[in-house]
Amino acid sequence: LKSVHLLFGAMALQNSVLLWSAGHRQHHESIDDAERDPYCARRGFWFSHIGWMLRDYPSGIPELNRVRDLQRDPLVMWQHRHYVPVAVTMNVGLPLLAGWACGDVAGTLLLAGVLRLVVSHHLTFLINSAAHMFGAQPYSAENTARDNALIAVLTFGEGYHNFHHQFANDYRNGVRWWQWDPSKWFIKAMSWCGLAYGLKSVPWFRIQRAQLLAQFRRAERELAAISGQAHFAHLKARIAEEYA
Numbered sequence: 001l002k003s004v005h006l007l008f009g010a011m012a013l014q015n016s017v018l019l020w021s022a023g024h025r026q027h028h029e030s031i032d033d034a035e036r037d038p039y040c041a042r043r044g045f046w047f048s049h050i051g052w053m054l055r056d057y058p059s060g061i062p063e064l065n066r067v068r069d070l071q072r073d074p075l076v077m078w079q080h081r082h083y084v085p086v087a088v089t090m091n092v093g094l095p096l097l098a099g100w101a102c103g104d105v106a107g108t109l110l111l112a113g114v115l116r117l118v119v120s121h122h123l124t125f126l127i128n129s130a131a132h133m134f135g136a137q138p139y140s141a142e143n144t145a146r147d148n149a150l151i152a153v154l155t156f157g158e159g160y161h162n163f164h165h166q167f168a169n170d171y172r173n174g175v176r177w178w179q180w181d182p183s184k185w186f187i188k189a190m191s192w193c194g195l196a197y198g199l200k201s202v203p204w205f206r207i208q209r210a211q212l213l214a215q216f217r218r219a220e221r222e223l224a225a226i227s228g229q230a231h232f233a234h235l236k237a238r239i240a241e242e243y244a
Contacts, residue, residue: 001195006079011090016080022062031143041132041144049129123154131161139166139210157181167202216243
C-alpha cells in the first residue's frame with residue numbers, strides 16, 4: 001500500500017513525499033506568516049495558488065528537521081533519492097504504455113499525462129488559496145483556513161480546511177458523518193484490513209469546545225461593533241456568562 005502511494009504520489013508531480021511533507025509541516029507551523037509560510041494566503045490569491053512556486057518561495061528547500069520520522073522510512077527515502085526517474089516514468093512512461101495498449105499514444109499522453117496534471121494541480125492549489133479565503137470558520141478564526149464544501153467535493157475531503165488546521169493530527173477532514181471525505185473513509189477501511197494503524201482522532205468534547213470558543217469570539221466581535229450602545233456591557237457580560 002505504501003509503495004503504491006509513493007509511486008502515484010510521484011505521478012502527482014508535487015515533489016517527493018519527504019519534501020512535500022516538510023513544506024506542509026512548515027505551513028502548519030507558520031500559517032499566515034508572510035516570511036515563513038511557503039504559500040501564505042495573506043499574500044493574495046495568486047501567490048498562495050501558484051505564484052509561490054513560480055517566483056518567491058520564502059525559504060528555498062524546506063527544512064528537513066521537520067521530517068526526521070519520515071527520514072527513517074526506507075521506502076520514503078528511496079522515493080526521495082530517485083524522485084526524478086520515478087516521476088518521469090509515472091508521468092510519461094505509464095501514459096505512453098497505456099496509449100500504446102489502447103492504440104492512441106498521443107491522445108492518451110495528452111489526457112492521462114498533460115490534462116490530468118493541469119486539473120489535479122489546480123484542484124490541489126485551491127486548498128492553499130480558496131480554502132484559505134472562502135468558507136466558514138466553525139472551529140477557529142485565529143488563522144485564514146476555512147471549511148469549503150465545494151472544494152471538499154473536488155479534493156476528496158481536503159476542503160474542510162478549518163478543521164484540518166485546528167486539529168492537524170486527526171486523520172479526518174470532514175468530521176461529520178454527512179461531510180464528503182473519501183480520504184477518511186479510505187483510511188478507515190484500510191485500518192479494518194490491517195493496512196493502516198495508529199489512526200488519531202480528536203475527542204468529540206474537544207471539537208465541541210473549539211466550536212463553542214469560536215462562536216464566543218465571533219459574538220464578542222459582533223458586540224464590539226455596537227459598543228456605542230448602552231446595553232453593550234450587559235450583553236458582553238451575559239455572553240461571557242453563557243460561554244463559561
